[in-house]
Amino acid sequence: MKVGLFVPCYVDMFHPETGIATLELLERFGLSVEYPVDQTCCGQPMTNTGCEREAAKTEELFVRNFEKYDYVVTPSGSCTNQVRNNMTAIEQSDAVKHVRSRTYELVEFLHDVLKVDAFPWAEFPHRVALHNNCNTLRNLRIASMSERREEPFSKPKALLKMVRGIEFADLTRPDECCGFGGTFSVFEEGVSAKMGQDKVTDQLKSGAEYVTSSDSSCMMHQEGCARRMGANLKYIHIAQILNGARA
Amino acid sequence: MSGSREAILGAIRKNHVQGERARPAVPLFDQAAPFDLKALFQRSLERMGGRMLTPDATDPMAPVRQAIVKPGPVLSCVPEFEGDMKITPQTKPTDIAPVEYAVLRAAFGVAETGSLCFTEKQLHVNTTGFLPQHLVILLDPAQIVYNLHNAYQRPEWTQAHYAVFQSGPSATADIEGVLVHGAQGVRSLSVLFHPAS
């Protein structure tokens, strides 16, 4: 199984440790993982804003970088959703279709494809609040959502439960969007920041020391709000916890 | 304006981009109906802000009399109870305005929602359901259906010109979510199980 690693632009730039943890974690399972160094972005900022035409070349580049792999794995559900469900600015060739159907968010790849049943190296003796990115939750269906009458399930929680010492902190509005929303965070800054502050307040009230998520983008926004508010909360990507980070 | 009628229907016909979609069959969803619909009805009614009166075997109308605690005219639309006022062929809708209590019989009840159905047959003048300050309602327990699917199988819908489900009293919470009964319609609604004679 040849796996291509996609490291989203903001992870590459601000959270290289998340990319490293993702790579190391996949390597622990004996996979051959490559990171095509000419990658940039999935095209989401443009698509998200409605500018499909402007996204086309970025999408083409993405496909060129990843068409040779059996799976594309990325530590971002939001980018996965873009590739799988919204990469429509370019002609749907076989290569495009292959890449789109084979791109997985890290948690669902571990849970659904590798069917991992243990992380013997992982121990995280902390109180952790889990945040699900909205695309990951409601479009990739990584967990059950409170809006629907369905059997409760959570893939990230199922994986985290295999980590020694971890304790979960419950939020009062676990499914509420944190207000990042891609370009929304810039164009609609006021509401975005208010939603972020409310999310941080909920996390603080839950008694969490750490917040974890399979999406860095939401956490970058939340962390930005938390720091400005002087909130004592730490943000860590789920890849790092599963890869054995202790703090 | 018949020109508009044709224009609208024409535009619709031109714009049917979706192709014909099949009509789903709606099940009755009543497999889980409990044997005792009275208990479920009572729970639902109370949830909606209505009140159940306790039957009195020796004096069936005593609970109705006891429910009438405020002074003012009592209008009875049922033969079982004698009020101060009766509906006559001359009664106008606005004549109901001074009524403090109206005593009515419901056509039937719905256990799922605690709803009572009235048509012009029970109301005589439709405003008897809304202009009085309070309602006291007789409901035949044999006339309770389990859910709304069952309710819409009843004959009233194609017999009456007007039919209403009243589920508890008039309620509003338009100011900061504070529940207030009697926004425009009745301030209270009490129900007595009483078989129709």
Place this chain on the structure above:
Amino acid sequence: MTAELHEELTDPHADQLDHGAASSRPLKSRISEPQPRGAKIRGNRPVDQSEAANRFMAATEHEAMHDARLWDLRQKRDKEMHGIEEWEELRDLASGIKEHTLSKLDYYLELFEKNATANGIKVHWAKDGAEHNAIVLDILRSRGVELLIKSKSMLTEECGFREFMAKNNVEVIETDLGERIQQLDDEAPSHVVVPAVHKLRTDVASVFAKTIGSDPDNADAHYLTECQREATRPLILSAQAGMTGGNFVVAETGTFVVCTNEGNADLSANTPPLHIASIGIEKLIPGLDDLAVFIRLLSRSALGSPITQYTSHFRGPREGSEMHVVLVDNGRSERLGMEKFWPGLKCIRCGACMNTCPVFRRSGGLSYGATYAGPIGLIIDPTFNVHKYRNLPYSSTMNGSCTNVCPVKINIHEQIADWRRTLAGDGEISPVKKVMMKAAGEVLASPVVYRASLPLGRSALRHLPHFMLYNKLNTWGRKRDIPETPKQTFNEWYRKNRKQPGEGEKS
């Protein structure tokens, strides 16, 4: 976490009565503060929702109450959902019934007309708001009506009905408490179900003190509600005509159905000798079996109450009175032909998407500057005026909660994305967005340009991903700290620490 939440919400024993629009727990505002007003309307210029939202959030007591109140309705809705085993099946049915009806809308409209006419209802057809208003005025004038009582109707808001009637010397009295508050304050409803939900009790007290003479220092909800009841009742008794909307129209029986919690539609319809109902042509459903599905879903979705206190079925005039139905198109037949957007016509105006929308809860409904606010507004308003409402589809994080609470399964968040695509394609996009996205698209399409653009200079403004980078306003940093840039990017780390596959083509 979701599991625990589900369990908590399935508890059927409520601590207090919370039917109708009531909150499940007391939510009393603590202070009085001037009420923020809605979006500034400047002719046909695009509405700036964010500007109005920022003013709403600056009124912190209003924002906090609005958010808490609507979130509570969402939770009440969840609790009802857990009490109905067939909930998701009902949503499928509701969606299917609406899609079926819309696909044969001409047939069902004619069927309704035939059956209603046979029962003595006079059916009128109006292609737009102006024609609707003219039809109603004609009926009223010919009967010498000067005072009209009416229940809430979003359609009449679309038609600018009250303003029109005021110009033509017909006094219109709204009888829904929330709508009456808004009428007396000369403001549009901010929410389809709870029109005054953006107001605090003190705001209502000051409106009523000015208009119906209540005590300005008494902001008790019971007192204020009673004042309104007392002030409205004589008008109900003296009005010569009553008007309602219609939530559902049953074609096979010729019935239209109105749902209220206050009983005000029944009073409006049954007290005066003339009843006019204004109904959008998309409200049709085939039969009574179908109606059951919608009545079960409507109030549960809207307010978390099993049913509205009053569900009223009108099939013909009562003896000695007249009943008219005005079927209004106002853009609906055109929307039916919009490949991506016709499913918006399934909407039953429950407001569940507004209650759940995190942007709506923090912005207030008037910030949208349109008849329909919140998620459903974002996808409907541009069909009325694409230029004026072109910014609205951006007032969303596209989180998808709306789509999943929608009782008729409208793919709201997907349509928001489709609108953005449509607007950008048609040039209806703000220049700043266009320029930024064009630049971002060029940078991200080329690994070389992209790598060169990275924040190697480590200057504060450049410490952000591209779509933020090109924003000279640097809105990110106003209320959020900018992330620190690490010593090296992942790309740099990888090149140093791993054997690389062939470096792809450079562009």
